[in-house]
Amino acid sequence: MVNTGSEDERQAEIDQLRATATNLSQCLNALQQRMDELEIGRNETSSKTPQDNHTDDQKFINDGPHTSDVQVDQRETITIDPSTGVRKRTVVTEKVITTRTYQPLSSPTDSKKFNISDTENSIERHLNTILAQAYEARMVSVNSDDLRKVDVELICGEPVVTRVTPEISNLIHPGDTIIEVNGNPVHNKKELYGNDGVVRLKLVTSTIYNAPMVFCRALADYNSDLDSKKPIDSLSISIKRGDILQILSTDGDWMQARKVNDLSRVGLVPKSLKGEQVAMLTPYGRRVLVLLGANGVGRRTLKSMLLSQMPHHFGSIIPLTSRAPRPGEQHGREYEFVTKEYMRELIRKGEMVEWGELGGEIYGTSAESVRRVVRSGRVCVLDVAPQAMKYMYSAEFMPFVVVLSPPPFDELVQINKLRGATAKTEAQLHTICEQNEQLLHCEYAQYFDLILVNRNHDISFRRLLDSLNTLKQEPQWVPLSWLC
CATH class of the missing domain: 2.30.42.10 (PDZ domain)
Known part of the structure; x- marks a missing residue:
């Protein structure tokens, strides 16, 4: 049983919050209306000659700020996002209204008039009261x-x-x-x-x-x-x-x-x-990010950057293998260690995205491991062979396909010289360029969404994020059975 007193208190609190919300809405509407008026006024004066504008500015200085409804202060800052390394330029324009007054809806406890500064302080106090206790440290x-x-x-x-x-x-x-x-x-x-x-x-x-x-x-x-x-x-x-x-x-x-x-x-x-x-579902509009590229072009580096810097939005699968664990390996960390019979059964059922044999053992990526990442609300990042597109390009996985390409050979040689001990031989560089040409003209080229020329990993990473951000949308909720 819930006592009546507690129920009355809750109802009173609900009524007070509802009145506060109505009051805030009215204040914001008044502010928006005034900003619209000021924007219209600014557009009307923008057609004046430079001399006319100078005269208006001089009049404002001589008469003092009390003759104007608005003062404008503009500041510019440049910041670097610590998680993505993206350089961001921010221009902040402050408009300070000095003469107008507005009458918001009166609250149950206060019916006095507020000027603009009072209204802004009231909004800030209410928002801090409602939100800060729940989300601040x-x-x-x-x-x-x-x-x-x-x-x-x-x-x-x-x-x-x-x-x-x-x-x-x-x-x-x-x-x-x-x-x-x-x-x-x-x-x-x-x-x-x-x-x-x-x-x-x-x-x-x-x-x-x-x-x-x-x-x-x-x-x-x-x-x-x-x-x-x-x-x-x-x-x-x-x-x-x-x-x-x-x-x-x-x-x-x-x-x-x-x-x-x-x-x-x-x-x-x-x-x-x-x-x-x-x-x-992921907010990026696609469920899988497929990274393609020649061996040695840097797609695994790009994948690692996504997973380490943005683990809340990107995840990867744990591959399957039929071999036994090596010392220090754990099931579910490096691999999921299963039997050959189990992997062959998945292959027969069409439940493997890609697979191959090495040293008599089977390695591969299961479709269910991709689904697990998708069900977590993250984009599943895969660096696979082009042949995997036969399986991945479907309405279920909705892939965004990115090809990482090397720069022209002469430029690649110059970049390679800067790598010191990790530099590749000229023959290896030729192989990378040849594999890239084959990839760009293969039967799966029609599925490519983006081609990134990888001269610098950090720049390629930022360009990839910029492309993905254009796909952003509100997260969607679907029955779990749709992703099984």
């Missing part, structure tokens, strides 16, 4: 024994909380990324769990990609506050039919999950809730 202190009961999974190299216990659920939430332990960066579970006594943690809400990529579309409404069977009171969530949930962990009859349209909404959801398993 926060510091918590917990007992080390309680911390060891928290389930953490390393995703993209970061420790992400997937399950919490009742003792600690009011401090640490499923979906939190642990940034620091006692002021030190944390990279593995040993650094997290190897402390005694009180431990101080720095937490942030993880991104949708930096958490288990298991999703469900709710087919019924659910409010955990009304469920007396909920085992952890502090993990509350309200779900409407059609909401997409990210399932962080399952424990008995309950799932610890969060809503993808508000990652701060984390709670307990019964496994019996009607739902449909769904997958999030």
